[in-house]
Amino acid sequence: MSKKKLVLIDGNSIAYRAFFALPLLNNDKGVYTNAVYGFTTMLLKVLEDEAPSHILVAFDAGKTTFRHKTYGEYKGGRQKTPPELSEQFPLIRELLDAFDIKRYELENYEADDIIGTLSKQTDASEWEVKVITGDKDLLQLVDEHVKVSLTKKGITDVDTYDLNLVEERYGLKPEQIIDMKGLMGDSSDNIPGVPGVGEKTAIKLLKEFGTVEKVLESIDQVSGKKLKEKLEDNKEQAEMSKKLATIEVDAPIEIKLDTCGYKKDAPAKVVELFKELGFNSLIDRVDSEAAKEAELPSEDIEYEVLSEITDSDFGSEAAVVVECLEENYHNGDILGFGIVSEKGKYFIPTDVALQSELFKSWLEDETIIKYMPDAKQATVSLAWEGIKLRGVRFDALIASYLLNPSDSSHDIPSIATRLGLKRVSSNETIYGKGAKQKVPSQDELSEHIVRKADSLLEMVPTLQESLKKNELDVLYYDLEMPLSIVLGEMEHQGVQVDVERLEQMGKDLNEQLQKIESKIHELAGTAFNINSPKQLGEVLFEKLQLPVIKKTKTGYSTNADVLEKLKDKHEIIEEILFYRQLGKLNSTYVEGLLKVVHRDTEKIHTRFNQALAQTGRLSSIDPNLQNIPIRLEAGRKIRQAFIPSEKDWVMFAADYSQIELRVLAHIAQDDKMIEAFNNEEDVHTKTAMDVFHVGKDEVTSDMRRQAKAVNFGIVYGISDYGLSQSLGITRKEAGAFIERYLESFPGVKQYMDDIVQQAKQDGYVTTMLNRRRYLPEITSRNFNLRSFAERTAMNTPIQGTAADIIKKAMVEMAKRLDQEKLQTRMLLQVHDELIFEAPKDEIEKLEKIVPDVMEHAIQIDVPLKVDYSYGDTWYDSK
DNA sequence: TCTGTCACGC
DNA sequence: GACGTACGTGACAGAG
Numbered sequence: 005m006s007k008k009k010l011v012l013i014d015g016n017s018i019a020y021r022a023f024f025a026l027p028l029l030n031n032d033k034g035v036y037t038n039a040v041y042g043f044t045t046m047l048l049k050v051l052e053d054e055a056p057s058h059i060l061v062a063f064d065a066g067k068t069t070f071r072h073k074t075y076g077e078y079k080g081g082r083q084k085t086p087p088e089l090s091e092q093f094p095l096i097r098e099l100l101d102a103f104d105i106k107r108y109e110l111e112n113y114e115a116d117d118i119i120g121t122l123s124k125q126t127d128a129s130e131w132e133v134k135v136i137t138g139d140k141d142l143l144q145l146v147d148e149h150v151k152v153s154l155t156k157k158g159i160t161d162v163d164t165y166d167l168n169l170v171e172e173r174y175g176l177k178p179e180q181i182i183d184m185k186g187l188m189g190d191s192s193d194n195i196p197g198v199p200g201v202g203e204k205t206a207i208k209l210l211k212e213f214g215t216v217e218k219v220l221e222s223i224d225q226v227s228g229k230k231l232k233e234k235l236e237d238n239k240e241q242a243e244m245s246k247k248l249a250t251i252e253v254d255a256p257i258e259i260k261l262d263t264c265g266y267k268k269d270a271p272a273k274v275v276e277l278f279k280e281l282g283f284n285s286l287i288d289r290v291d292s293e294a295a296k297e298a299e300l301p302s303e304d305i306e307y308e309v310l311s312e313i314t315d316s317d318f319g320s321e322a323a324v325v326v327e328c329l330e331e332n333y334h335n336g337d338i339l340g341f342g343i344v345s346e347k348g349k350y351f352i353p354t355d356v357a358l359q360s361e362l363f364k365s366w367l368e369d370e371t372i373i374k375y376m377p378d379a380k381q382a383t384v385s386l387a388w389e390g391i392k393l394r395g396v397r398f399d400a401l402i403a404s405y406l407l408n409p410s411d412s413s414h415d416i417p418s419i420a421t422r423l424g425l426k427r428v429s430s431n432e433t434i435y436g437k438g439a440k441q442k443v444p445s446q447d448e449l450s451e452h453i454v455r456k457a458d459s460l461l462e463m464v465p466t467l468q469e470s471l472k473k474n475e476l477d478v479l480y481y482d483l484e485m486p487l488s489i490v491l492g493e494m495e496h497q498g499v500q501v502d503v504e505r506l507e508q509m510g511k512d513l514n515e516q517l518q519k520i521e522s523k524i525h526e527l528a529g530t531a532f533n534i535n536s537p538k539q540l541g542e543v544l545f546e547k548l549q550l551p552v553i554k555k556t557k558t559g560y561s562t563n564a565d566v567l568e569k570l571k572d573k574h575e576i577i578e579e580i581l582f583y584r585q586l587g588k589l590n591s592t593y594v595e596g597l598l599k600v601v602h603r604d605t606e607k608i609h610t611r612f613n614q615a616l617a618q619t620g621r622l623s624s625i626d627p628n629l630q631n632i633p634i635r636l637e638a639g640r641k642i643r644q645a646f647i648p649s650e651k652d653w654v655m656f657a658a659d660y661s662q663i664e665l666r667v668l669a670h671i672a673q674d675d676k677m678i679e680a681f682n683n684e685e686d687v688h689t690k691t692a693m694d695v696f697h698v699g700k701d702e703v704t705s706d707m708r709r710q711a712k713a714v715n716f717g718i719v720y721g722i723s724d725y726g727l728s729q730s731l732g733i734t735r736k737e738a739g740a741f742i743e744r745y746l747e748s749f750p751g752v753k754q755y756m757d758d759i760v761q762q763a764k765q766d767g768y769v770t771t772m773l774n775r776r777r778y779l780p781e782i783t784s785r786n787f788n789l790r791s792f793a794e795r796t797a798m799n800t801p802i803q804g805t806a807a808d809i810i811k812k813a814m815v816e817m818a819k820r821l822d823q824e825k826l827q828t829r830m831l832l833q834v835h836d837e838l839i840f841e842a843p844k845d846e847i848e849k850l851e852k853i854v855p856d857v858m859e860h861a862i863q864i865d866v867p868l869k870v871d872y873s874y875g876d877t878w879y880d881s882k
Numbered sequence: 883t884c885t886g887t888c889a890c891g892c
Numbered sequence: 893g894a895c896g897t898a899c900g901t902g903a904c905a906g907a908g
Contacts, residue, residue, distance in 0.1 A: 438883075439883090533904095533905080535888095535903090535904060535905070536904080536905055536906080537886085537887055537888070537904095537905080538887095538905075538906075539905090556886080556887070557886080558885095558886065558887080558906095561887085562887085562888085563887075563888060563889085564888080564889075584888080584889075585889090587903090587904095588888085588889055588890070588903080589890095591902090591903055591904075592889080592890070592901090592902060592903060593890085595903095596902070596903075613900095616900080617899065617900065618899075619898090619899070621892085621899075621900080623899085623900050623901075624900090624901080625900095625901065625902090626901095627901085627902085628890085628891085628900080628901045628902070630890095630891060630892075630900080630901085631889090631890045631891035631892080631900080631901065631902090632890080632891075633890065633891080634890090634891075635890085635891085639890080664892095716898095717898090719892095719898090720892085720898040720899080721898050721899095722897075722898055723896085723897050723898090724897095725896075725897055726897060726898070729897095786895080787894080787895060788894090788895050788896060788897075789895095791895090791896095791897080792896090792897070792898095795897085795898075796898085799898070803892095803898085803899085834891075834892070835891080835892045836892070837892090883907100883908085884906105884907085884908080885905100885906090885907085885908105886904105886905090886906090886907105887903105887904090887905090888902105888903085888904090889901105889902090889903090890900105890901085890902090891899100891900085891901095892898100892899085892900090
C-alpha cells in the first residue's frame with residue numbers, strides 16, 4: 005500500500021512571508037490582500053506539487069505560550085504585527101474553509117508545536133510528512149519520513165530539507181538544530197543564546213561535542229580562552245535558550261489526523277471567494293472552466309456579418325478593428341474587420357473587405373474619422389494589402405500608454421478592464437497562446453472582433469477626457485498619433501539588406517569560431533561548450549584554478565568584466581573574450597538578421613514599439629535594429645550589409661550631438677553648462693576641468709574619460725554603484741565623484757533636489773512636452789525602491805525630453821519630405837539618430853533640411869547640434 | 883516553456 | 893550599512 009501524505013503548513017509564518025514579500029496590494033474594495041494572495045499561491049503550488057491525501061494549517065493562538073513562563077522576554081522586542089497584515093488573517097481562514105482544509109490552533113501553544121506533535125505522531129511506515137514554513141527552527145523535525153520545505157525568496161520558492169540536506173547545509177543532525185539555537189540564540193524570537201557565538205562557532209562546537217549539555221560539561225576542552233569564558237558565564241542562558249527553541253512534540257492536541265483528509269477538486273466556493281478577492285488570475289488554476297466563464301463577456305452582442313458590401317456608409321465616425329493574429333503584423337494575414345458606429349455593428353470577413361473597392365476607399369477616406377486599437381498595426385497590415393489608411397483620429401494603444409506608461413498592456417480588453425467597462429475576452433482566451441495558438445470558429449472570431457470595436461467606441465470619450473485632464477492631449481494629438489503613422493510607413497518601407505554580404509560574413513565568422521574553439525579546448529585540456537557559463541565556469545575556476553572574482557546566484561560569474569580581470573592569469577581568457585565577441589556577431593547579427601530578411605524583397609521590416617519604454621523612447625523588435633554594433637570595428641562591419649533599396653541611392657544618417665546633456669542644461673538652467681554649450685565647448689573636457697579643478701590644457705585623456713562616464717551616469721540615472729562599475733573604482737570614490745560633479749554644476753544639483761521633491765509631491769514627473777511617468781515608489785520605506793524612484797525622477801525628464809524632441813523631428817521630417825516632394829525615405833530611428841535612404845541628387849537638399857528640422861524641433865536655451873553623413877552603406881554613413 | 887546569464891545599442 | 897542598482901532585445905543553456 006502506498007503511503008499517506010500529510011502536509012502541515014505553518015500558517016503564521018507563511019502569511020508573514022507573503023505579506024513582506026509582496027507589495028501592499030489591495031483589491032477593488034480597498035481591502036489589503038497581498039498576504040492572502042501570497043498564501044494562496046503557495047497553497048495552490050503545494051496542492052499541485054505534493055498532491056497530499058491529508059493537510060492541515062496550524063496557527064499560533066493568543067499572545068502568550070508556555071515559553072513565556074520559561075522566559076518572560078520570549079519574542080520580546082518584536083515589532084507588532086502590522087494592522088495591514090492582521091486584517092488579512094480572517095481572510096486566510098475563510099480561504100482555508102472554502103478549500104475544506106482543516107486549520108487548527110491551540111491555546112498556549114505555537115503553530116510549531118502543533119506541527120511538531122502531529123508530525124511525530126505519524127507512523128513512518130504509513131505516512132510521509134511535509135512541513136511548509138519560513139522558520140528555520142522547524143528543521144529540527146526532519147527525520148526519515150518528515151521533510152521540511154523552507155521558503156527562500158518570495159513564497160513559492162522553497163528548499164526542501166531531508167536528512168541529507170540538513171547535514172549538507174549545517175553539518176548537523178536535525179535534532180542538533182535546537183542545540184545550535186541554544187548556543188547562537190535567535191534575535192527574531194529574542195532568544196539570547198551565548199553572546200558572541202554565531203552560527204559558525206555553534207556548528208563547530210556541536211560537531212565536536214554533540215549537544216549543548218555536552219559542550220557545557222566539557223568547557224575546559226574548548227579551544228579559545230574568550231569562548232571558554234563566554235560559555236562559562238552563560239551556561240544557564242544556553243540551556244534555557246535550547247529549551248525555548250525546542251518544539252513541543254507532545255502538545256495536548258485533540259484533532260484527529262483522519263479528519264484532515266483532502267479531496268483534490270476545489271469546491272465552487274473557492275472560485276467564488278477568488279472572484280470576491282479579485283484573484284482572477286488564480287481562478288484557472290483551480291478550475292479552468294470557471295476561468296473561461298469568468299473571462300467571457302456577460303451580455304449578448306448583436307451585429308451584422310457582411311457577405312457583400314453594397315454601401316459603405318458606416319458612419320462618419322467609427323471604431324475600426326483590423327484584426328491580425330500574428331503578433332508580427334508584417335507577415336500576418338488579416339483575420340477580419342470590425343466596425344462599430346452609430347450606424348450599427350458590423351463584421352466584415354477579410355476577402356469581402358479586400359475585394360471591395362468601396363470599402364478600400366472608405367478606409368482611405370481622410371474625412372471618415374476612425375478610432376483604432378493600434379493605428380500603426382492597422383497602417384502596416386493594410387499597407388501590405390496596398391491600402392493607405394487615412395483618417396485615424398484616435399489610437400487606444402497610445403492613449404492608454406500616455407496615461408500610464410507603466411501599465412503592462414494597452415490592448416482593448418486590458419483597457420476595458422482597467423476602466424471598468426464592458427467585459428471583452430482577452431486575446432489569449434480567444435486565440436490561445438504559444439504552440440496552442442489558433443484561429444477559433446468563425447462565429448467566435450467575428451464576435452470577438454466586433455466586441456473589441458464596440459468596447460473601443462465606448463472607451464474613447466473616457467480616454468479623451470483623461471488625456472485632457474492630464475494635459476496629455478497636445479502630446480497625443482500633435483506628436484504621438486501622427487508619429488504612429490510615420491512609424492508605420494517606415495516599418496512597411498523596410499531596410500534593404502545585402503544578403504550575400506551577410507552570408508559571407510557568416511562563413512568567415514564560422515571559420516574563425518571553429519579555430520578559436522579548438523584552441524580554447526586545447527588550452528583547457530578538455531572539450532566543453534564555451535557558450536555555457538556553467539561549463540565555462542567549471543573549466544576556469546575548478547580545472548584551471550583561476551581566482552573567483554564574482555559569483556552569480558547559480559554559480560561563477562564569467563561575464564566580460566570578470567574575464568577582463570583574469571586576462572593576465574591565463575592565455576585562454578583572451579581567446580574566450582574573442583570567441584564571445586565573434587559568437588555574438590554570428591548568432592545575433594548575422595544569423596539573426598538573415599532569419600528575418602524577407603525572401604522576395606531582401607528587406608528587413610522591424611517593428612517599433614511606441615507604447616513600451618517608460619521614458620518615452622521607442623524600442624525595436626523582430627529584429628531590434630537599435631542595437632546593431634558600432635563600437636568595435638569587427639561588429640561595425642555588420643552595418644555594411646544595410647544598403648539603399650534603389651540603385652544610385654545612399655544611406656544618409658544624422659544624429660544629435662549630446663542631446664541629453666543639452667536638455668539637462670536647459671531643464672536645470674545651469675548657467676555653466678548652458679554657457680559651455682553656447683560656446684560649443686567639448687562638454688566632457690569642460691566637465692573634467694570643473695570636477696578636477698584644472699585648466700583646459702591640464703585635462704588628461706583619463707580625466708576626460710572619467711568625466712564622460714559621470715556625464716553618462718547623470719544622463720542614464722545610474723547609481724554610485726553603477727558609476728563605480730563603469731569606471732572600475734570603489735563605490736565610495738564614485739559617490740565622491742558625483743558629489744564633486746554636483747558641486748561644480750550647482751544648477752544641476754538644484755534641479756536634482758527639486759525634481760525629487762516635486763515627484764514626491766505629485767507622484768509623477770513630466771518631460772518638456774508633458775509626457776508623464778508615475779513614481780509611486782518614491783515614498784517607499786524600502787531604501788532600494790525609493791532610491792531607484794529618485795534616480796528615475798531625475799533621469800526621466802531628461803531622457804524623455806530627448807525622446808520627445810526626436811519624435812517631433814520625425815513627424816516634422818515626414819511632413820517636409822512630403823512637402824518638398826522628395827523621394828528620400830526615413831527608415832530607422834536609433835534614439836538620437838535618424839537614418840534615411842536617398843537618391844544622390846537629393847543629398848544636397850538633405851544636408852540642409854535634415855539638420856534644420858532636427859535642430860529646430862523644439863526651442864531650448866542651448867543650441868541643438870546635429871551631425872550627418874552619408875555613404876553607400878549604413879557603415880559608410882559615419 | 884521558463885529562467886538565468888551574457889552582450890549589443892543608446 | 894544592507895539592499896541591488898539606466899532601458900531595451902535577443903541568443904543560448906539548462907531545468908522543468
